[in-house]
Amino acid sequence: MxxxxxxxxxxxxxxxxxxxxxxxxxxxxxxxxxxxxxxxxxxxxxxxxxxxxxxxxxxxxxxxxxxxxxxxxxxxxxxxxxxxxxxxxxxxxxxxxxxxxxxxxxxxxxxxxxxxxxxxxxxxWSWNEVLPYFKKVERDLDFDGPYHGKDGRIPVRRIPVEHWTGFAKAIAEACKGTGMAFLPDQNGEFVDGYFPVTHSNAAEQRVSxxxxxxxxxxxxxxxxxxxxxxxxxxxxxxxxxxxxxxxxxxxxxxxxxxxxxxxxxxxxxxxxxxxxxxxxxxxxxxxxxxxxxxxxxxxxQRLMDHPSISLSSFIRRRARVNEHTRRHIQLGIRYSSGLPDVPRGDMFVAVVNKSAWHAVGEQIASLLTFVNRTYSETGQVKLNSRDWRVEPTVEFNLLSDRRDLDRLMTGFRRMAALQMTPMVKAVTDNPFPAAYTDRVRKIGVVSAKNKLLTAIIARFLDGPATLRRYMIDNFVVEGFTFDQVMTDDDALEAFVRKAAIGVWHAxxxxxxxxxxxxxxxxxxxxxxxxxxxxxxxxxxxxxxxxxxxxxxxxxxxxxxxxxxxxxxx
Missing domain, CATH: 3.50.50.60 (FAD/NAD(P)-binding domain)
Structure with a gap:
């Protein structure tokens, strides 16, 4: 040994x-x-x-x-x-x-x-005591100063605004119209606003x-x-x-x-x-x-993740991922819910320009809203068996705190308001409440079969508007329509309870x-x-x-x- x-x-x-x-x-x-x-x-x-x-x-x-x-x-x-x-x-x-x-x-x-x-x-482990180690991790390719590291092993950068998709630019314009501040650097001071997201990436390649x-x-x-x-x-x-x-x-x-x-x-x-x-x-x-x-x-005990829901829409061809970058998340939004005794910046939105690797994914954008400061902490991991081959029982118990449910409901409507602005409507169509269902998951598995299937569906989605609406209503939307959740509080709550998932932050x-x-x-x-x-x-x-x-x-x-x-x- x-x-x-x-x-x-x-x-x-x-x-x-x-x-x-x-x-x-x-x-x-x-x-x-x-x-x-x-x-x-x-x-x-x-x-x-x-x-x-x-x-x-x-x-x-x-x-x-x-x-x-x-x-x-x-x-x-x-x-x-x-x-x-x-x-x-x-x-x-x-x-x-x-x-x-x-x-x-x-x-x-x-x-x-x-x-x-x-x-x-x-x-x-206070902020002043962990900040030096955040700086030690990173090599920031865009910014210097007291919040940034320049010698770390993980490069970080941002996609320049001029290289954003038409969809990301439209959402940014809509944010500006609501009075949100533009933040060139999300990892500077922690304040509300919209910003180019920082990612661990250099020369258009992941750095794990x-x-x-x-x-x-x-x-x-x-x-x-x-x-x-x-x-x-x-x-x-x-x-x-x-x-x-x-x-x-x-x-x-x-x-x-x-x-x-x-x-x-x-x-x-x-x-x-x-x-x-x-x-x-x-x-x-x-x-x-x-x-x-x-x-x-x-x-x-007390397993946690960030509960999230998604408002998705069809993106018109001219507003999709372009030749400048394969990064599909270019823009982020941080905002405060205003709930009593909840810290500021408790909500986050990832503006997703491409929902999956396949042809249909390139046509669907999402506003992925998650509870940044969650209070749901009743999840747990338990054994199913003493055998190491058997995966444990995992219960996240998302939305076990009512404040998380309420903030996702108001967050969905807040994103719907952005979705309905003229600049966003000009580059999208057919908004719908999205769910990460087994059907979505199965078609997301990388395979030749899924590549062919989504290529066929994508041709229909790029066809006449009436055909696109039929395809989205019958093959994409599951359970709830946009009009339902926007006009009926009970339907919105039911959608959030059913569709909320974590964002893989166990x-x-x-x-x-x-x-x-x-x-x-x-x-x-x-x-x-x-x-x-x-x-x-x-x-x-x-x-x-x-x-x-x-x-x-x-x-x-x-x-x-x-x-x-x-x-x-």
């Missing part, structure tokens, strides 16, 4: 940062165990390197294909109530993790988010965490081993000390031992690893027949907090309470999900805890 100083379970965003930083000290022997495939420098799959993320995101080669979740509220008090449907939830299974398939949105969250982290027990942190020079380090196609099946313990992992490497069972194991498997699979090891709520562990190693009731299931907080799982350096030699470093340690896409907060978290690990020796 080979002994390491650190074993990192998961080569995603956090794992890539940790691997780079910990192996920079030559005395540290570091092993990365990644279940998915490698993305070697210069040999990354073209779908991953693509600036447009819709192909990688829907390619099953890069997913945990059996993972399904409940997004709507699950009632445990009324077992006779119909359970909401299970939905596929795309989680990356590839080196670089989510950063290899996500939308490349590079934002940070609000200063008030990190103050709340401190208030909830994450001492040392693996590309940025596990580059050729880093991989040459003799003290760093990156083992892909390596599925960790269990954590190994000697009493309450984690001493290593058991894993399948290319289908062969082996064990690796280490001074310390770091879970960086994401907010669904990191708590599942802990639970299978006997770390978690005592009642659940006993129900599963798992001996208790550490009683931590917070493991898997977090908070192994929260940082004070030692005396019974629901905290790790301390402010990611160390798991009640055991030794084990940390969690990924989005699961967030005390709350910040007002941002979670990739950059995850990279920041890994940078900050890496520093703490190195400082401790």
């Amino acid at each position: 080979v002994a390491y100083d650190y074993i990192i379970v998961g080569g995603g965003s956090a794992g890539s940062v940790l691997a780079n930083r910990l192996s920079a000290r030559s005395a540290n022997k570091v092993l990365v165990c990644e279940a998915g495939q490698d993305t070697p420098p210069g040999q990354e799959p073209p779908e991953i390197r693509d600036s447009y993320s819709g192909t990688a995101y829907f390619d099953p080669r890069f997913h945990w294909t059996e993972l399904k979740v409940h997004t709507q509220v699950v009632s445990h008090n009324n077992p006779d109530e119909d359970r909401p449907p299970l939905r596929k939830y795309e989680q990356a299974r590839v080196l670089g993790g989510g950063s290899s398939i996500n939308g490349q949105m590079a934002n940070r969250g609000a200063p008030t988010d990190y103050q709340e982290w401190v208030d909830r027990g994450a001492e040392g 965490a693996a590309m940025g942190y596990l580059d050729t020079e880093t991989r040459k380090r003799p003290n760093l081993i990156i083992s892909t196609n390596t599925q960790v099946t269990s954590l190994l313990f000697d009493g309450t000390r984690c001493i290593g992992v058991a894993a399948l490497v290319d289908g062969k069972t082996t064990e690796f031992h280490a001074r310390e194991v770091i879970l960086s498997s994401g907010a669904i699979h990191s708590p599942a690893h802990l639970l299978r090891a006997g770390i978690g709520p005592v009642g659940h562990l006993k129900d599963m027949g798992i001996p208790v190693v550490a009683a931590l009731p917070g493991v898997g 977090s908070c299931t192994c929260r940082m907090g004070r030692p005396d907080d019974p629901m905290s799982v790790v301390d402010t350096q990611g160390r798991v309470k009640g055991v030794h030699g084990l940390r969690v470093v990924d989005a699961s340690v967030f005390p709350i999900v910040p007002c941002a896409n979670t990739n950059f907060p995850t990279l920041m978290t890994a940078e900050k805890i890496s520093d703490a690990i190195i400082a401790a020796g």
Whole structure:
């Protein structure tokens, strides 16, 4: 058995940062165990390197294909109530993790988010204390100054306004007409307005965490081993000390031992690893027949994501994605709902110029509205089985807080008002409330069959207006029409309750907090309470999900805890 100083379970965003930083000290022997495939420098799959993320995101080669979740509220008090449907939830299974398939949105969250982290027990994680690590992550290609990094491993940039699609320009003009401020830099001060979105991208190509942190020079380090196609099946313990992992490497069972194991498997699979090891709520562990190693009731609890809904429309040919960029999200909107005691900037809209990789996707634009500061935090991750092959039960319980439902309803109508402005109506047609249904998901899978099918449908959609309306009403819209939800509050609420999904920002299931907080799982350096030699470093340690896409907060978290690990020796 080979002994390491650190074993990192998961080569995603956090794992890539940790691997780079910990192996920079030559005395540290570091092993990365990644279940998915490698993305070697210069040999990354073209779908991953693509600036447009819709192909990688829907390619099953890069997913945990059996993972399904409940997004709507699950009632445990009324077992006779119909359970909401299970939905596929795309989680990356590839080196670089989510950063290899996500939308490349590079934002940070609000200063008030990190103050709340401190208030909830994450001492040392205030805005002024995390900002240096956000700056350490990035190499901003457009801006300098106190909010920006210039030497980081992840480049960030914005699409110039002159290169935006006609649809994005029309939405921006409509925003200007309502009195919104134009913000050249969304990662400057956290204020309301519309802005070119910041994304982790350079020269029209994705730069994932693996590309940025596990580059050729880093991989040459003799003290760093990156083992892909390596599925960790269990954590190994000697009493309450984690001493290593058991894993399948290319289908062969082996064990690796280490001074310390770091879970960086994401907010669904990191708590599942802990639970299978006997770390978690005592009642659940006993129900599963798992001996208790550490009683931590917070493991898997208070799962969070950003609830979202979408208003979509047909885009006229002249306003679609153009030759300047394959980036499909060029414009973002941040606004305040004005609800009492809710921080400003609590709502976000991604202006999506292309809804999918295929021909029909190029014809459909969306205003994707999500609750930036969500209060729904009753989700959970539980085991279905002690068997590592069986995906856990995942219940997001989105909209469990009425404030989230109310803000999505008003947000939908706010976006509808933009949709109905003359400048937006001039470049769109047939607006409709969109739902990410199984039918949409199935046609989104990258395949020759779907490419042919959508090409045929697209020709009809580009035909006469009456034919287009017929096609959209009968083959695209599911359940609710635009007129229904705009004139009937009950219909709008029913649509939001049924159609709301997360935006793949799973977090908070192994929260940082004070030692005396019974629901905290790790301390402010990611160390798991009640055991030794084990940390969690990924989005699961967030005390709350910040007002941002979670990739950059995850990279920041890994940078900050890496520093703490190195400082401790």
